[in-house]
Amino acid sequence: MSQTLDRALQILDFVGEKPRRIGEIADFLGVHHSTALRFLHTLRKHGFVQELPDHSYRLGSAMFRLGFKALEGIELRSVARPHMERLGATTGETVHLGSLEDGDVVYIDKVEADHRVRMVSRIGAIATIHCTGVSKGILAFLPEAERRSLIGAHELTSFTDHTLTSIDALEADLALSRERGYAVDNEENEPGIHCVSAPIFSGEGGVVAAMSVTAPVSRIDRETLLSFVPALREATNGTSHELGWRG
Amino acid sequence: MSQTLDRALQILDFVGEKPRRIGEIADFLGVHHSTALRFLHTLRKHGFVQELPDHSYRLGSAMFRLGFKALEGIELRSVARPHMERLGATTGETVHLGSLEDGDVVYIDKVEADHRVRMVSRIGAIATIHCTGVSKGILAFLPEAERRSLIGAHELTSFTDHTLTSIDALEADLALSRERGYAVDNEENEPGIHCVSAPIFSGEGGVVAAMSVTAPVSRIDRETLLSFVPALREATNGTSHELGWRG
DNA sequence: CTGCGCGATGCAAGATACGCATAGTCATTG
DNA sequence: CAATGACTATGCGTATCTTGCATCGCGCAG
DSSP states (O other), X not given: OOHHHHHHHHHHHHHHHSOEEHHHHHHHHXXXXXXXXHHHHHHXXXXXXXXXXXXXXXXXXXXXXXXXXXXXXXXXXXHHHHHHXXXXXXXXXXXXXXXXXXXXXXXXXXXXXXXXTOOOOOTTOEEOTTSSHHHHHHHTTSOHHHHHHHHHTSOOOOSSTTOOOSHHHHXXXXXXXXHHTOEEEESSSSTTEEEEEEEEEOTTSSEEEEEEEEEETXXXXXXXXXXXXXXXXXXXXXXXHHTTOOO | OOHHHHHHHHHHHHHHHSOEEHHHHHHHHTSOHHHHHHHHHHHHHTTSEEEOTTSEEEEOHHHHHHHHHHHHTXXXXXXXXXXXXXXXXXXXXXXXXXXXXXXXXXXXXXXXXOTTTOOOOOTTOEEOTTSSHHHHHHHTTSOHHHHHHHHHTSOOOOSSTTOOOSHHHHHHHHHHHHXXXXXXXXXXXSTTEEEEEEEEEOTTSSEEEEEEEEEETTTSOHHHHHTTHHHHHHHHHHHHHHTTOOO
16 A cells, blocks of 8 residues: 555545645645645646645546546446436436445436426435435345445434434344335435435346435325335336346 | 656546556556556545456546535536526527636536437536637637647647637637637537637636537527527626626 | 745655565466 | 466565755735
């Protein structure tokens, strides 16, 4: 492992939160100012950070240029996209696609219900493992060993009074999800928001992703939400089959 | 400048093109396999690359997580967005937003004309300096010194038989654009595609970006394209004013 | 004027990155 | 079935490159 590189990548994460000044960055890394400056020089040369007029630094254009390339390189995404659009059209609600990447569930695509509501995108964000539709949709269908280690690696933080914060409660919920073939997030992550999700399997047979339909409780009651399940499963099964799954 | 970091960032660009194997990467950098492996280790630890089952590497989830954060951090983008949507709605054509970032014009947002046509996004891509609407829209309104050095730093490659490949021809076109207040890309970058664009100014008074309306020649003739200009200028002026510009 | 933070550069010291060698795994090939 | 080739992983000595410090210049705020 390379110390220099490790430090530089920490900078990217740090600067990603908000624009930072040299002093902050040097302190954060625990290195001399000149060292931090050298890193920023190199990062800037490649376009990964950009210097603002007030001498603070933010992420640069190379970051989103490569970010989009990264997204485009994901086969699952292009396969799932048409199914997501169809699902979005029939339900009229927001559809998410989350994929398991190195121990985290990451949102890799989204179809917006109403374009005027909010354009804040979750793409690229990490879905909390125990209280989001996509995560539970994946978790429930993972082999036991992998599932346990994944759950063990995360804090079961409480976000609402519906959040499942004990391993037992979560496991029970996952067992139920496994039986019926879909998972439900019942306002566990955000008050007033619930969703249903179902797993997507790859050609090798293992679960690799999940798709979810998200809706506000105020507009869509539980019964209506569950009525989306057949369309949801059509979308996920269609995607799985295109990926070579024979289930 | 840091050699280690420089090499590692080269890897990201290289891997961004397509998944690469260790051997390729080591050869590309001109270093020993073990060195390349150490880099990849560190990059993977941070999620910037991901290892595929066949031992090749592609960009990882940190890349697009940070990519989206980078986009969100751009104030111009959120200010321009509503204007772009309005412009897209009134013209029915694709709207792009390009911004000047460290000597390159980069696409930072886009409103799609017809969602079913193609979802290939140019966001994050670099707009060739001499033959795209957004670039010429910016270039034309840049101070002379900056404009010249920017043009001088790029090859004026020919993409179609309309591409302006001499500095004189380009400067003449830019002078004309500056006079009338908008620039035109007349199939200079891609045959069958033309567009109009106008500059966006910041509170400090300088041009920082440009917005363009793009359309296929087959559907929209030149006259119709030019009829979009008032709406386009309304959008760019509105954005400029919100950025504090007093022109 | 003075202090503060940042940018840039030179230099000495030593931490660390580098190349090489080795060993093990796996898939492909003869 | 042996052999080949590509990759992962680790250890080690050496030389390189990084690091921290000092210095100077700059712009800005008090």
